[in-house]
Amino acid sequence: MTLYPLIPGAKLVRFVFEESSRPLSRVVTFGIISGIAGGGILAAINQGAQMAAGSLDIQPLLLFSGLLALFLYSKRYSLINAVMAVEEMLQAVRNRVAGKIADSELEAMERIGPSYVFNRLSQDTILISDSAHVIFASFGALIMLVFSTIYIAIISLEGFIMTLSAISLGVITFLSQRRAIIEAVRSATSSEVEFLASVEQSLNGFKEIKLHRGKADDLLRSQAAIGGTLERAKKRAGRSQTFVMMFSQAFFYALLGIVVFVWPVVMDESTEIVIKVAATILFIIGPIDLVVGSMPLFMEADVAVENLKELERRLEAGVTKTSAKPLDPAAPFVGLQIKDVKYRYPGDHDETAFTLGPINLEVTPGEILFIVGGNGSGKSTLLKILTGLYYPTDGEVLVDGSRLERSDYPQYRQSFSAIFTDFFLFDRLYGVSPAVYGRASELLKWLDISKKTTFDNGGFTNRNLSTGQRKRLALVAALLEERAVYVFDEIAADQDPEFRRRFYEEILPTVRDQGATVIAVTHDDRYFSCADRVVVMEEGQLRPFNQ
Numbered sequence: 242m243t244l245y246p247l248i249p250g251a252k253l254v255r256f257v258f259e260e261s262s263r264p265l266s267r268v269v270t271f272g273i274i275s276g277i278a279g280g281g282i283l284a285a286i287n288q289g290a291q292m293a294a295g296s297l298d299i300q301p302l303l304l305f306s307g308l309l310a311l312f313l314y315s316k317r318y319s320l321i322n323a324v325m326a327v328e329e330m331l332q333a334v335r336n337r338v339a340g341k342i343a344d345s346e347l348e349a350m351e352r353i354g355p356s357y358v359f360n361r362l363s364q365d366t367i368l369i370s371d372s373a374h375v376i377f378a379s380f381g382a383l384i385m386l387v388f389s390t391i392y393i394a395i396i397s398l399e400g401f402i403m404t405l406s407a408i409s410l411g412v413i414t415f416l417s418q419r420r421a422i423i424e425a426v427r428s429a430t431s432s433e434v435e436f437l438a439s440v441e442q443s444l445n446g447f448k449e450i451k452l453h454r455g456k457a458d459d460l461l462r463s464q465a466a467i468g469g470t471l472e473r474a475k476k477r478a479g480r481s482q483t484f485v486m487m488f489s490q491a492f493f494y495a496l497l498g499i500v501v502f503v504w505p506v507v508m509d510e511s512t513e514i515v516i517k518v519a520a521t522i523l524f525i526i527g528p529i530d531l532v533v534g535s536m537p538l539f540m541e542a543d544v545a546v547e548n549l550k551e552l553e554r555r556l557e558a559g560v561t562k563t564s565a566k567p568l569d570p571a572a573p574f575v576g577l578q579i580k581d582v583k584y585r586y587p588g589d590h591d592e593t594a595f596t597l598g599p600i601n602l603e604v605t606p607g608e609i610l611f612i613v614g615g616n617g618s619g620k621s622t623l624l625k626i627l628t629g630l631y632y633p634t635d636g637e638v639l640v641d642g643s644r645l646e647r648s649d650y651p652q653y654r655q656s657f658s659a660i661f662t663d664f665f666l667f668d669r670l671y672g673v674s675p676a677v678y679g680r681a682s683e684l685l686k687w688l689d690i691s692k693k694t695t696f697d698n699g700g701f702t703n704r705n706l707s708t709g710q711r712k713r714l715a716l717v718a719a720l721l722e723e724r725a726v727y728v729f730d731e732i733a734a735d736q737d738p739e740f741r742r743r744f745y746e747e748i749l750p751t752v753r754d755q756g757a758t759v760i761a762v763t764h765d766d767r768y769f770s771c772a773d774r775v776v777v778m779e780e781g782q783l784r785p786f787n788q
Contacts, residue, residue, distance in 0.1 A: 250376045250539030253369065256546045260330040263322065271319040272377055276384020278312035283389055283524050287517050316381055327373035331366050334549060338362060341556035347630040348587055349559020353552075356438035361552040364433065365545035372542035379535045382528035389525045393518055399508055400500065400518035407496045411533065422537060425478035426544045432471035439464045478537070497522050561647050574656045574725035574758055575641040577627070578603045582636035584622055597622045597781045599636060606725075609749055609759045611769060613786065614778030620762045621662065623778060624728055627760065629654040658719040659728035666714055669700040673721050684717045688748075689740060709735035720752070727752060729761040733768075745771040 258265055285305040342350070342358070390408070394401035443450065443460060450457040500519050504510055583598035597619045604610060604627070614620050625631040626638070629650045638645040645653055670681075681696035690713045694703035701714055712732050719727060733741045745768035749759050761772075769775050775786035 250372070250379075250536075250542060252543040252546045253372060253376060253539065256369075256550075257323075257327055257330055257373075260333060261326040262333075263326040263329065265323075265326055268319050268322045268326065268377065269380075271315040271322075272381045273384050275312050275316035275319060275381040276386075277388055278308050278315060279381070279385035279528075280388030280392060281308040282312060283521060284392055287520065316378075319381060320377055323377035324373050327370060331370060335362060335366065338549075338553060338556065341553060341560060345556050345559040346561060346632075347625065348632075349556070352587065353555055353559070354438065356441050357434050358552065360430075360434045360437055361548050364430075365548045368545045369542055369549075372538050372545075375535050376539055376542070379532045379539075382531045386525050386528045386532065389521055389528075393521050396517050396521070397510070397514050399504070399510070400514070403496060403499065403504075404518075404522065408529075411529075422478050423540055423544065425474045426541050429471055429474035429478065430544060430548060432467055432474055436464065436467045436471055439467055494526075497526075561650065572652065572655060572725070574606050576603070576605045578639040578642075579626065579633075580637050580639060582626060582633040582638065584626055584631055585634045595619070595781060597626070598633075600626070600783050602627075602776065602783055604726075604758065604760065606758055607753060607756065608773040609753050609761070609771065611772040611775040611786075612760065612762045612778060613764065613766070613769075613775060618778040619781040620778050621730060623783070624659070624661070624730060624760070624762065628657045628659055628728055656725045657728055658722045658724035658726070659730075660712065660715045660719055660732055661728075661730045664712070664715050666701075666704050666711055666718070668704075670718055670721060673699075673718070675699070677721050677723065681717060681721060684720055688713045688716060690714065690717070707735070709737070709740075712736070713740075716748075724757070726758045726760065729759070731762055731764070733763060733765055741765065742768075 282305065285301055285308055289301040289305060338358075338361075386408075390401065390404055393404050439460070443464075450460060497519060500515060500522060504518075505512065505515050579600055579602050581598070582600045583596060585596045595617070600623065612620050612623065622631065626633060629638075629645075632647065632650075640649075640653060670678075678696070678699070682691065685691040685694070685696060690706075690710055693706055693710055694701045694714065696702070704711065704714065706714065712735060716729075716732060733744045736744065745765065749761065749771060753759055769786070777784050777786050
């Protein structure tokens, strides 16, 4: 067993060295130089203090000035470059995590949950950032402590043994509390994720809890329970951290008292040696406080590093390797066929749980296909299968007669533009060519929403609209993507009767006539005649619609 896992901050330092592109060996070298220079300053001060009163020896003064300048420059260089390296490393990690999120499958993201990702990318990266300058400053202080202890050994062997014993006892005390501190930090981190998820529910379900006081009170009690667990973990960690810091300070002040009051009497040590050792101990109390006081922060930073790595591992597990061929959003849609497809949600081992399929369905280019059915019948799951967001548990998806492999899915998805029931309106039209921006204002007028918002600088000027109006904006954004297949899940819901009529009788036919295929989930049976074909979902099964 190596000492590496026992050293606080070691995982953070290793993480920085692995991820940073800066020459961190220079940072370490200058940190060592600053520590040595700090120890040299102590020796220069002691030498200067031995000068006769009223006399001036320029050599110790020059030595002190040179060491001070070297100490300040090397420490400044080390800290500034350390901070820059950590921030550059964190930005690289953020970019990499963002890329893995983009490459992850929907199933994986649904399992991980947004609260977990937000907590890792916010709290953990902030903690690592805040720890950066402290850990490198502590490294310099530790070097200074080592050389100051060596200086004590040169002055007095007995003083060195006492100081080394005090440091060793402090290390042993810390190691005895290390596991408790780490466990408390991990428990607090887990509780924070759970608490954020609970707050997310409060925000997303704000309207519902305002209408149901009992629900609000029950949610508050749940949040209070989670917060209580978080509080206890934080307190437990705080008590352990305080014990380590106070023990260290108390022991070194006790050591100072022994050196000054007991050592001269018991060992008959000279006053000059006692003063030098006492001055050195006073000098190193500051670095010791910095090192010991920062250890809890280093342990929290190590946990944060583990959390980020765990996030990346979980994201990587949800990434499907695909071919490196560039994606072509303009690829023509040649039709698809799903054959004996079943889908069961991952991790669901309940034999009575909902299972989609087996489903057999063919979608031909240039048609309007309506999918109808009751709530919970499997319509949304079927849409995710059709658009390639879910992989079938059994069966196969055929495109132009060829089986769709997992490596083909990224290209296959480029044929679709979808508006699901839980759609999201982005602040800008990402991925849309500026060449089609001119159509945005025309579409806003066509969809009777131009009086509520306008299109400017790649985005909509107002997104704070009603649900029906937001769906129209989502429809504008989807049409501007100019994809071959449009998937609409209850777009006409929440619309006024006139727009609903236009949606079925005018908008959908126009989209089809422009060469696109339309797949729409709807409950509006009075407009079923607007579709080329209607299919019905019932309890996970698909059947033709009988007029």
